[in-house]
Amino acid sequence: MTEGVRPAALVTGATRGIGRATALALGRAGFDVALNFSRSHDAAKAVARAMEPLGVRTLLCQADVADEGAVRAMAAELEATFGRLDALVNNAGTTIPTPQADLEGLALDDWDRVFAVNVRGLFQVTRACVPLLRRAASGAIVNCASIAGLRPSAQPFPYAASKAAVANLTRTLAGALGPAIRVNAVAPGWMVGEWMAEALGDHYEQLMERRARLTPLRRCATPDDVAATICALITGHPFVTGEIVVIDGGFSATT
Numbered sequence: 001m002t003e004g005v006r007p008a009a010l011v012t013g014a015t016r017g018i019g020r021a022t023a024l025a026l027g028r029a030g031f032d033v034a035l036n037f038s039r040s041h042d043a044a045k046a047v048a049r050a051m052e053p054l055g056v057r058t059l060l061c062q063a064d065v066a067d068e069g070a071v072r073a074m075a076a077e078l079e080a081t082f083g084r085l086d087a088l089v090n091n092a093g094t095t096i097p098t099p100q101a102d103l104e105g106l107a108l109d110d111w112d113r114v115f116a117v118n119v120r121g122l123f124q125v126t127r128a129c130v131p132l133l134r135r136a137a138s139g140a141i142v143n144c145a146s147i148a149g150l151r152p153s154a155q156p157f158p159y160a161a162s163k164a165a166v167a168n169l170t171r172t173l174a175g176a177l178g179p180a181i182r183v184n185a186v187a188p189g190w191m192v193g194e195w196m197a198e199a200l201g202d203h204y205e206q207l208m209e210r211r212a213r214l215t216p217l218r219r220c221a222t223p224d225d226v227a228a229t230i231c232a233l234i235t236g237h238p239f240v241t242g243e244i245v246v247i248d249g250g251f252s253a254t255t
Helices: 017-028 041-054 068-082 108-134 157-177 194-213 223-235
Strands: 008-011 032-037 058-062 087-090 139-144 181-188 244-247
Touching: 008 017, 008 068, 017 032, 017 041, 017 087, 017 223, 032 041, 032 068, 041 058, 058 068, 068 108, 087 108, 087 223, 108 139, 108 157, 108 181, 139 157, 139 223, 157 181, 157 244, 181 223, 223 244
Parallel strands: 008 032, 008 087, 032 058, 087 139, 139 181, 181 244
Antiparallel strands: none
């Protein structure tokens, strides 16, 4: 890295939860950060404002990661603004509320949309950013998988299956893009915040407390926990690639 030139990162789905926490963590680590979002322009501007005291540059990039044209335009805008890309965090994701028991109620259009964002979108963003990442001194990609993609869970079928695909893509891309680019993933377990609140509904507090009691570290993960691991995989661990790091306080390892 040239002295005095900050590294740059792209975080997809950067307006809330893991994406927001990761953008802020990377800013604190000295990265200029491109904040990708699909619809929530006001939320993206709020993240950019929160990063102003960090003294780094931010770039708001509105693009549906499932839209190839929008993704290519985003990569071009990023290059024109920062002139480089050192890290990519593929965090953008979606799910549906259809429970597993309702097989007939699962609309295939919903299935296709989940895979379009969570799997194809991840691939499209990665492909568009690879030329820039190859020019970095040590390019790094971190994908957001999920514990739901590594073991059976109560998550809707398309979400769980898409996150299993993310885990496979992580390992496959690590082989294809090395040695220039390292590719790893994080797999959060139950995490406090909007995502689990929407999934658990009225039982959120009760079920989260129960999960915390069954977890060796006696709490559930937070977005900041996940962001810390993502940043560590980007800024350190130079000989680690193709790994999926579970972030659940030891729950899946001990139950």
